[in-house]
Amino acid sequence: MRRVLILGGTSEGRALATTLVNEPGIEVESSLAGRVRDPRLPDGEVRVGGFGGVDGLREYLRDNRIDRVVDATHPFAARITANAAAATHLLGIPLLVLRRPQWEPGAGDRWTPVASLDAAAAALPRLGRRVFLTIGRQGVDAFADADAWFLVRAIDPPDGRMPARSRLLLDRGPFDLEGERELLRGNDIDLLVTKNSGGAATEAKLVAARELGVPVLMVQRPPVPAGVAVTADVAAAGDWVRDPSRH
Structure with missing residues (x-):
């Protein structure tokens, strides 16, 4: 056996x-x-x-x-x-x-690859002021002192500090394209921060960002x-x- x-x-x-x-x-x-x-x-x-x-x-x-x-x-x-x-x-x-x-950028994508969550937080000031943060519940505290507003989506509440100006959305994929478009538009998102996890369940946010011209900070594996x-x-x-x- x-x-x-x-x-x-x-x-x-x-x-x-x-x-x-x-x-x-x-x-x-x-x-x-x-x-x-x-x-x-x-x-x-x-x-x-x-x-x-x-x-x-x-x-x-x-x-x-x-x-x-x-x-x-x-x-x-x-x-x-x-x-x-x-x-x-x-x-x-x-x-x-x-x-x-892993996900790969295509025509129309505006991705900036970064090596870590800390690097993503450091890059924020020049890229966006209203951020859709989809990195899971771990590592959110890397953005706690960032001068931006955050829509933070995770399955469970984050472990550490939340950004001072933020909204927490507890949800689990898969997510559809129409819903992701509405999240970006309804919250005036001008930057998406995510990890390059790959997979179809959460890919719709990248398609929505491409369609709406929203840049992406992509944390590399x-x-x-x-x-x-x-x-x-x-x-x-x-x-x-x-x-x-x-x-």
Whole structure:
């Protein structure tokens, strides 16, 4: 029996769990970080909560006799990806990173790429005064002292300080184009700040920004650790899990 741990929290992780949960000869468990109050749970066995860094994850993998790991966490969950790379390397367990493709700018887009949330906050004064901030609940405090008005959208309330002039909108995608247009127009948004998470569920805001001529500050993804295999395809990840040569 092959035991597989999916580090989940994304639609890709849920889709992979659905693919594997009834597969003969495979036991699949999904692990969620527990940072969202009401997460969408994948099929099959689920654990919720952190592992306690590299050492805790290594102990969990060893004690539960995990044969391979698929990291299907959010593209910006750099810490767990680094921990997974280190722990699996120490134990000689195969690791695959399952990441949706990132968004790419097209004709009419006015994107400014930045390396971090702090860099995005520093760039604000010259780009916009009414900002649509769609970075999730973590990292909002990087904009707490910015001289601008913010529409902050997240699934759960942000961890840290909110900008002094702001409105909090708690909502979960997928979002449609008509609704995103109305948000931008109705709030007089002149700048969109977002992470390059990729995926169709939240892409409509980028289309709306393009149509309305709203510039975008695009926070770039952290790199995947060197030497780690990566795929954007759920079916390919399933084939990787099934491959008997990976041991």
